[in-house]
Amino acid sequence: MPIGVELDGYFFCEKGITDYKVHYVHHDGENADWRKVPYCESVRYNVYIGPDGRLAPCMGFSDTVLKEKFPSVLEHHLGDLTLDSFYHDVVETKVSDLLAKNPECASCEFLPKCCGGCMIEGITDDGDYLVPDGRCCYFHRHIGEDAVRAVADAAIKKYCPEREEEKKQ
Numbered sequence: 001m002p003i004g005v006e007l008d009g010y011f012f013c014e015k016g017i018t019d020y021k022v023h024y025v026h027h028d029g030e031n032a033d034w035r036k037v038p039y040c041e042s043v044r045y046n047v048y049i050g051p052d053g054r055l056a057p058c059m060g061f062s063d064t065v066l067k068e069k070f071p072s073v074l075e076h077h078l079g080d081l082t083l084d085s086f087y088h089d090v091v092e093t094k095v096s097d098l099l100a101k102n103p104e105c106a107s108c109e110f111l112p113k114c115c116g117g118c119m120i121e122g123i124t125d126d127g128d129y130l131v132p133d134g135r136c137c138y139f140h141r142h143i144g145e146d147a148v149r150a151v152a153d154a155a156i157k158k159y160c161p162e163r164e165e166e167k168k169q
Contacts, residue, residue, distance in 0.1 A: 011152055018160055037094060038095070039098055039115070048062065053074035060120030066127040090119075
């Protein structure tokens, strides 16, 4: 069974495929209308249902003080929960919501590529998820997409030369 590999948000690739993604980089942020860009793209396509039946945008929320605010599929119809609940409010959070609370992000040169990062990485002990992701900030300020791509491309070239030949054809 093929598996994908993800390295702490820096790199994601499916087995047998040399095309990869650097999750900390969002290329759709250039000249974006931040009122329309989701703070987290992943929560719009994934859902987590905990052992207690609580519906959360991702597993990371299950270990926060917000856990009890999420609705339970054991008590309500799933369709209702995705349209009118705290779950829905989190999923519909936009980058503009983050910027309203964090003006330093609005002036950051990396905003178009980071879009605030991961809401779970910045979450505070009191449940505020509108906090910039410090790991993503560090990545863009000190590492960068080019460095990750250089390492990944060199590894593909060395360990998967047949894939490089396929790309040329």
